[in-house]
Amino acid sequence: MGAKWRAMSRDVTRLLPLMLVSGHFGAGKSVFVQHYMGEYRGGGLAVVVFSRTRSPLDLTLIRGTMRSIGRKRDLVVDIQIDGAREEGRDWQTTFARAVRDAAHSGAFDRMVVELDPSQDPVEVARLAQAACAEASPSPAIAIAANGNGSASSSATAGAVSAPVACHYRIIDAPAFFFEVARVDPAALTTEVVARRPWLAFTEFQSQALRTADVVVLRATPDEQFTQQHVAACEQFIRLMQPAAHVLVRQSDSLAWEEFAFAGTSAVATALAAGPRDAAAHPAFPATESWLLTGRRPFHPERLADVLFAEWPELVRMKGMYWLATRPNIVAALSWAGPSFWSGMAGHWWSAIELKHWPIEGDERRRIDDVWEEPYGDRRQELVVVGAPRISGALMLALRNAMLTDEEMELGPDAWLQFPDPLPDITAEMDEEA
Numbered sequence: 001m002g003a004k005w006r007a008m009s010r011d012v013t014r015l016l017p018l019m020l021v022s023g024h025f026g027a028g029k030s031v032f033v034q035h036y037m038g039e040y041r042g043g044g045l046a047v048v049v050f051s052r053t054r055s056p057l058d059l060t061l062i063r064g065t066m067r068s069i070g071r072k073r074d075l076v077v078d079i080q081i082d083g084a085r086e087e088g089r090d091w092q093t094t095f096a097r098a099v100r101d102a103a104h105s106g107a108f109d110r111m112v113v114e115l116d117p118s119q120d121p122v123e124v125a126r127l128a129q130a131a132c133a134e135a136s137p138s139p140a141i142a143i144a145a146n147g148n149g150s151a152s153s154s155a156t157a158g159a160v161s162a163p164v165a166c167h168y169r170i171i172d173a174p175a176f177f178f179e180v181a182r183v184d185p186a187a188l189t190t191e192v193v194a195r196r197p198w199l200a201f202t203e204f205q206s207q208a209l210r211t212a213d214v215v216v217l218r219a220t221p222d223e224q225f226t227q228q229h230v231a232a233c234e235q236f237i238r239l240m241q242p243a244a245h246v247l248v249r250q251s252d253s254l255a256w257e258e259f260a261f262a263g264t265s266a267v268a269t270a271l272a273a274g275p276r277d278a279a280a281h282p283a284f285p286a287t288e289s290w291l292l293t294g295r296r297p298f299h300p301e302r303l304a305d306v307l308f309a310e311w312p313e314l315v316r317m318k319g320m321y322w323l324a325t326r327p328n329i330v331a332a333l334s335w336a337g338p339s340f341w342s343g344m345a346g347h348w349w350s351a352i353e354l355k356h357w358p359i360e361g362d363e364r365r366r367i368d369d370v371w372e373e374p375y376g377d378r379r380q381e382l383v384v385v386g387a388p389r390i391s392g393a394l395m396l397a398l399r400n401a402m403l404t405d406e407e408m409e410l411g412p413d414a415w416l417q418f419p420d421p422l423p424d425i426t427a428e429m430d431e432e433a
Contacts, residue, residue, distance in 0.1 A: 023170035025316035026336020044073035169212035173219035350376025
């Protein structure tokens with residue numbers, strides 16, 4: 001009986017459903033993933049986050065959500081597209097290995113994949129399914145249920161399948177028009193959308209939208225972007241993907257039933273149609289990514305000059321920064337087209353009493369990894385994505401905004417006296433508290 005049962009067990013195909021989350025730069029994909037994790041009531045989640053460079057802000061926020069809601073069985077994997085290329089490997093190999101190991105560990109109910117805007121959801125899903133079809137996990141990075149990187153004892157024999165359960169497309173309405181559609185929202189009317197639906201949308205992004213099952217349209221109407229523009233944006237989306245369920249939301253919160261999708265995913269349908277002609281598939285517009293790092297704070301006046309300047313070929317800037325006049329605050333920045341936000345992401349560990357630090361574990365190791373005297377973990381980490389032509393000017397402007405040798409010698413007390421035209425980013429956190 002035991003031998004027969006073991007033979008039957010090997011014939012059972014285990015499922016690792018894929019939840020694909022896509023969207024343009026600054027659309028709010030990471031925030032959506034955090035809410036998904038918060039609402040999910042099942043077992044372990046394997047979360048893959050594709051990023052351009054080694055900027056840990058999104059990863060830090062997702063891991064923080066994991067800890068705050070007590071999801072100890074979840075795993076978060078960061079795959080750096082440009083970083084993998086620099087190290088002589090491609091992201092496809094890294095992703096395939098992560099999928100294969102998560103699938104064969106048997107520790108996870110489903111996999112959530114946050115895509116980079118340059119990735120085709122159909123091809124990412126195809127790669128994941130091919131990885132699951134491989135016979136065994138890679139012993140070098142076998143995954144445990146707690147995601148700590150140790151060998152898993154829960155891995156079992158048998159086939160694993162990764163069906164696409166849902167493709168979520170996240171869209172920020174103002175940035176949707178500026179970065180993707182290249183249309184001034186004030187000039188966009190329902191009549192314009194109906195008359196020229198393809199005028200203002202790149203073919204690459206329209207291809208991704210055609211395979212969306214649920215579209216979350218993040219829109220907060222105001223004097224510049226009215227309810228009429230939101231309605232036109234929604235109609236624009238429905239023209240391109242009539243089958244999608246469109247959710248228009250002014251906040252990032254969604255109830256669990258709104259995450260649910262019971263139909264056949266459009267990505268699954270595209271996969272069943274077979275491989276697509278690569279030559280005919282639209283290419284993502286040419287962009288480059290850079291990572292600004294530094295151990296000097298920004299001078300607030302010079303940083304303001306950079307942030308308030310016109311950078312028409314800048315697609316995305318995000319990350320965390322250190323400001324000379326606010327030495328204890330981790331300032332976060334997110335810039336995508338017309339959408340700009342800067343706020344308080346917390347405090348630097350070097351500004352927190354040691355008794356409140358984590359004693360051990362991954363978080364303590366991450367603090368030790370970035371620590372550098374005399375200012376501890378204070379640093380600049382900003383990812384910049386844009387047309388190749390702006391790289392030199394923008395990166396130079398940001399570096400010049402950091403303190404000079406002479407200003408560094410003045411010391412932290414003198415830095416507090418620098419003129420600071422930037423808005424108070426602590427007010428929002430005080431209101432939330």
